[in-house]
Amino acid sequence: MKTLGYYPGCSLSGGGIELDLSVRAIAKVAGVELREIEDWNCCGASAAHSLDHSLAVALPFRVLALAESQGLSEVLAPCAACFSRLKGTQVRLTRSPELGQRMQELVERPYNGTVRILNINEFVASLLAEGLAGKFTRKLGLKVVAYYGCLLSRGEDIVTSDDAEDPQGMAAAIRVAGCEVLPWNSSNECCGGGFSMSKTGSVLDLSQAILDEARAVGADLVVTGCPMCHSNLDMRQLELLKRRRVPGALPILYLSELLGLAAGLEPGALGLGRHFIESRQLVRGGA
Amino acid sequence: MTMSEKRESPLAKAVRETSGVVLAECYQCGKCTAGCPMARYMDLTPNQIMRLAQAGDDAALERLLSCEALWYCVGCLTCAQRCPRQLDPAAVMDVLREMAHRRRKIPAAARKILAFHKAFLATVEWGGRMAEIPLVLRYKMNSGDFLSDVFLGPVMLAKRKLPLLPHRIRGRAEIRRIFATCRKGTRP
Numbered sequence: 469m470k471t472l473g474y475y476p477g478c479s480l481s482g483g484g485i486e487l488d489l490s491v492r493a494i495a496k497v498a499g500v501e502l503r504e505i506e507d508w509n510c511c512g513a514s515a516a517h518s519l520d521h522s523l524a525v526a527l528p529f530r531v532l533a534l535a536e537s538q539g540l541s542e543v544l545a546p547c548a549a550c551f552s553r554l555k556g557t558q559v560r561l562t563r564s565p566e567l568g569q570r571m572q573e574l575v576e577r578p579y580n581g582t583v584r585i586l587n588i589n590e591f592v593a594s595l596l597a598e599g600l601a602g603k604f605t606r607k608l609g610l611k612v613v614a615y616y617g618c619l620l621s622r623g624e625d626i627v628t629s630d631d632a633e634d635p636q637g638m639a640a641a642i643r644v645a646g647c648e649v650l651p652w653n654s655s656n657e658c659c660g661g662g663f664s665m666s667k668t669g670s671v672l673d674l675s676q677a678i679l680d681e682a683r684a685v686g687a688d689l690v691v692t693g694c695p696m697c698h699s700n701l702d703m704r705q706l707e708l709l710k711r712r713r714v715p716g717a718l719p720i721l722y723l724s725e726l727l728g729l730a731a732g733l734e735p736g737a738l739g740l741g742r743h744f745i746e747s748r749q750l751v752r753g754g755a
Numbered sequence: 756m757t758m759s760e761k762r763e764s765p766l767a768k769a770v771r772e773t774s775g776v777v778l779a780e781c782y783q784c785g786k787c788t789a790g791c792p793m794a795r796y797m798d799l800t801p802n803q804i805m806r807l808a809q810a811g812d813d814a815a816l817e818r819l820l821s822c823e824a825l826w827y828c829v830g831c832l833t834c835a836q837r838c839p840r841q842l843d844p845a846a847v848m849d850v851l852r853e854m855a856h857r858r859r860k861i862p863a864a865a866r867k868i869l870a871f872h873k874a875f876l877a878t879v880e881w882g883g884r885m886a887e888i889p890l891v892l893r894y895k896m897n898s899g900d901f902l903s904d905v906f907l908g909p910v911m912l913a914k915r916k917l918p919l920l921p922h923r924i925r926g927r928a929e930i931r932r933i934f935a936t937c938r939k940g941t942r943p
Contacts, residue, residue, distance in 0.1 A: 478885035483916050507924050509883040514830050515875035517849055519856055521773055522937040527879070530926075530933070552832075574936055576929070618831035624841075632836050658792040658831040665894060665904065666871035667796075667827065674792055703907065742914040 470598075472591075473540030473583075474502035475531060477550035478510050483703075484547060484695030486739025490724035491546045491588070493738055497603050497731045498595040502544065505535050511553040514662040525567070526574050528557035533577035544586045546724070548619035548694035549662075551587040552626055558585060559625045587620055588693040588723060589637035590629050595727075596641055605732035607646040610750060612726070613687040614638040614649055615678065617697040621656040632656070638723050642691060645730035654681045659700040668704075675700045676713050689719040689750060691726055698722060703744045719747035764811030769854075774846035781805045787834035787844045797824035801834055801844045808847060820855040826865035828852075870898035878921070880934045886921030887911075 472495075480488035495502050508531050517524035531554060535543050545551040561568045561581055572578055586594070614635075621627055621635040630637040635656055639649045657678055660671030679701065682690050692698050702720040709717060720743065728738040735741065735748045763771070767778045787801040788794050794801065799822045807815040819825070828848045835843040855861065861869055874893040878886045891908065895901050911917045924930070 481918055481922065482885075482887045483911065485916055507883075507926050509924055509926065509930055510879045510885045512879070513875065513885070515872040515879075517830070518828075518852060518872050519876070520937050521849060521853060523876075523934065526933050526937060527930075530929070575933060618829075618833070622832040622836045624835065658829060658833070660792075661829040661831065662871075663829060663868070665891070665900075666868040666898075668903065670793060670796055670827075670829075742916050744910070744914075 469499055469501050471501045471503055473535050473543035474504045475508055475543050475545045475550060477545060477547040479547050479695040483699055486725060486742050487546050487695055487722050489739040490722055490728045493728045493733055494724050498598060498600045506538060508534060511550045513549055525557050525571060528554045529571040530575050530577060532558060532583050533579040535583045536579055541582060542584045542586060544591045546588045549696060551585060552619040552623055555585040555626045556623060589620060592641045592723060596644060601644045604730040606730055608730055610647045610688045611650055611686055612642050612647045612689060612691050613652050613682045613685060614642060614655055615690050615692045615697060616656050617694050618658050620693050638691060641723060641727060645726055650685045650687055652681055652685045654678045659697045661696055664700055671700050671704055672707060675704050676708055679714050679718055683718060689721055691721050691723050693723050706744050717745045719745050719750060721747055766808060766811040766816055770808060770847055770850050773850045774843060776842050776847050778809045780840045781842055784839060786837050790833040790837050792831060793827045793829050796827050798822050799824045804848060805844055819851050820858060820860045821862060823862045823864045825852040825855060826868045867898045867900055870894055880931060882921055883924030883927045883930045884922055887917055889921055
């Protein structure tokens with residue numbers, strides 16, 4: 469059995485728990501063992517780099533140092549924001565050995581730069597390369613728009629596996645799951661990110677534009693890999709529905725949930741029952 | 756040392772040393788603003804921020820540190836991705852925001868955003884990880900924003916999306932020491 473390091477990040481034991489459940493479920497189907505980094509800490513997210521540039525590097529540095537000391541050379545970070553912070557720190561350390569030296573002194577841990585961070589799309593691509601599609605039993609037949617948002621599409625030397633202006637990293641997996649990938653223009657537009665509570669109006673505006681286009685191209689659902697995107701499009705859709713800014717509910721699934729459904733897993737076990745917008749009707753007999 | 760570095764202002768020097776961005780290289784094409792999802796809410800657009808930072812005099816600095824726009828950057832990386840000079844306006848805004856915060860220059864419209872960032876980091880400093888229930892309670896205390904989203908908490912609990920007890924890591928003393936060192940102003 470192949471072993472991969474795992475950094476769930478804070479969201480995945482809270483609002484983004486469906487991503488954790490479904491990533492673990494498809495890893496199990498594929499025969500990949502996810503070994504969680506012991507005693508990992510928060511990556512600092514937007515808050516750290518908004519207020520303190522040292523903290524924004526020091527927090528991910530501790531995570532990278534822990535992973536290395538625990539013998540984990542490849543680590544999956546399913547949350548797009550965690551991925552961006554961890555890989556971004558790795559990139560900066562590679563560019564500046566001096567930064568690495570200062571961080572070792574600040575964090576008081578050694579790190580030799582050996583850890584490779586994977587995002588959810590790279591993880592899924594590796595599962596497909598190892599034959600995950602052979603385990604798929606359920607034909608989904610859905611029309612899907614693939615939504616990458618910011619942190620699964622952008623970041624020089626961070627998202628190295630995809631095109632920033634026309635990301636395609638989810639498309640193959642969605643097609644293999646028996647779904648059609650619809651072309652659209654919002655695949656890498658921003659949903660409003662971490663402003664869900666502190667500047668809600670901007671999140672409603674930006675998320676509405678994404679939902680509007682998804683509906684206009686005829687999508688049955690939006691597929692994403694980011695817990696912030698999911699929360700803004702799913703939870704904040706309630707507010708858009710209440711204010712009649714969108715005409716009807718549009719389900720939002722994680723890529724790992726879609727693949728879990730294709731593998732014949734129960735919607736509830738993947739976390740579909742925990743979304744704000746009901747999605748279990750997408751599979752026959754699921755609701 | 757290049758020509759532009761010899762003549763750079765103290766602000767340009769601070770920006771270059773913290774973010775790696777050489778402000779003089781910006782030629783004001785406006786592509787950062789064109790792609791910015793938050794530009795419509797900003798009192799200064801990203802390219803205006805770059806221009807004022809190039810000026811670098813006391814009046815420009817005062818205008819920059821008191822603007823709302825610094826707080827509205829959502830960190831989407833679009834400006835950095837598209838800049839034809841490979842500059843990173845968002846990283847410049849990070850440097851300016853940090854200066855504004857240290858000098859306590861927070862525009863009223865940005866107080867909720869600062870309250871959220873601080874509440875987030877307070878939970879991380881306490882237990883090593885962000886914890887949603889303490890984060891929301893602390894945010895509401897600090898921002899005075901008591902009424903928004905009061906119905907969401909119970910729904911999230913019912914959907915088993917929130918752990919009742921936050922997890923505290925074993926290395927939380929280490930995390931607190933990292934926070935304390937950074938607070939003293941150590942440069943990376």
